Amino acid sequence: MKDLVRLRTSLKEEIEIILNAQCKMEAEASNKYLAMASWLERNGYKQSSDYLYGQAEEERTHFLKIFKYINDVGGTAITPVIGEVTQEYSDLKSVFETALQSEIAVSLSINKIVAKCREVSDFATEEFIMWFVKEQREEEENARRALELFEVIDVNSSAGKFLLDKEIAKIGGKE
Amino acid sequence: MTELYKTSKGTTFQCDVTDRICLQFGDISASFKIKDFFIFRRTVKTINIHEMIFNLSDDYDFEWIESPKSGIAQKLTLCEIVQLRDLLDGTKFSLELNSVLHETLGTLVIR
Ligand SMILES: [Fe+2]
Ligand SMILES: [Fe+2]
Numbered sequence: 001m002k003d004l005v006r007l008r009t010s011l012k013e014e015i016e017i018i019l020n021a022q023c024k025m026e027a028e029a030s031n032k033y034l035a036m037a038s039w040l041e042r043n044g045y046k047q048s049s050d051y052l053y054g055q056a057e058e059e060r061t062h063f064l065k066i067f068k069y070i071n072d073v074g075g076t077a078i079t080p081v082i083g084e085v086t087q088e089y090s091d092l093k094s095v096f097e098t099a100l101q102s103e104i105a106v107s108l109s110i111n112k113i114v115a116k117c118r119e120v121s122d123f124a125t126e127e128f129i130m131w132f133v134k135e136q137r138e139e140e141e142n143a144r145r146a147l148e149l150f151e152v153i154d155v156n157s158s159a160g161k162f163l164l165d166k167e168i169a170k171i172g173g174k175e
Numbered sequence: 176m177t178e179l180y181k182t183s184k185g186t187t188f189q190c191d192v193t194d195r196i197c198l199q200f201g202d203i204s205a206s207f208k209i210k211d212f213f214i215f216r217r218t219v220k221t222i223n224i225h226e227m228i229f230n231l232s233d234d235y236d237f238e239w240i241e242s243p244k245s246g247i248a249q250k251l252t253l254c255e256i257v258q259l260r261d262l263l264d265g266t267k268f269s270l271e272l273n274s275v276l277h278e279t280l281g282t283l284v285i286r
Binding site for chain 2: 001003007076
């Protein structure tokens with residue numbers, strides 16, 4: 001009797017499920033950044049809003065990267081359903097606090113995928129997902145840098161908000 | 176054709192010539208490529224049966240089951256859906272058990 005399951009795909013079902021869940025998480029991250037960018041734009045933070053529009057695009061490419069991987073190895077990529085994301089923020093800093101929290105959650109989720117791959121000996125997916133491990137290290141670093149700027153620039157000083165907007169926007173540029 | 180799973184309501188087989196899964200369940204007689212079989216199972220598994228139980232509207236007495244490539248478009252009752260799930264789950268178990276045996280023992284050993 002042929003092993004039809006293995007002939008179809010190298011993905012074990014549990015890995016396929018967590019990869020689809022990660023797709024959803026990346027797509028959600030994209031929407032979160034989009035909402036943040038929009039809030040920044042509406043509130044006069046034009047430059048940092050451009051930075052987060054860029055982040056939204058980047059999350060979309062993360063989403064597609066995993067989505068296509070699932071299909072490439074014979075699995076079934078499922079278009080995720082994305083719920084509501086926060087549209088309103090109290091101030092500039094809270095936007096970037098949320099961004100860091102969200103990136104940390106993504107890093108944890110990626111780590112779990114690596115652990116699961118090792119558990120079921122899916123070394124191909126482990127190798128694939130390692131790209132995201134590195135990416136998350138950079139993403140967290142950027143998100144932390146944004147918050148660090150609030151410590152060195154007084155948001156309530158005369159040009160504080162203007163300066164923060166400008167400096168946060170530079171974070172993306174240094175990549 | 177190798178039988179994969181059998182319940183009082185239906186049977187599934189694997190055909191090694193066409194690499195397809197054949198399903199017989201009530202009025203339904205269909206064959207799937209393995210990938211479509213798993214998608215079909217997912218469709219059946221994601222039906223909200225609690226909604227069917229608790230919603231008194233006539234719309235919830237039946238649920239449409241579709242698998243376009245296999246020509247399935249059928250109205251099933253709650254009871255039939257539970258029975259179909261049972262058959263599909265058992266089939267999935269057989270398929271995966273076979274896969275584990277291949278992986279563990281090596282393809283050539285199994286006849
Ligand atoms: Fe991401
Ligand atoms: Fe990110």
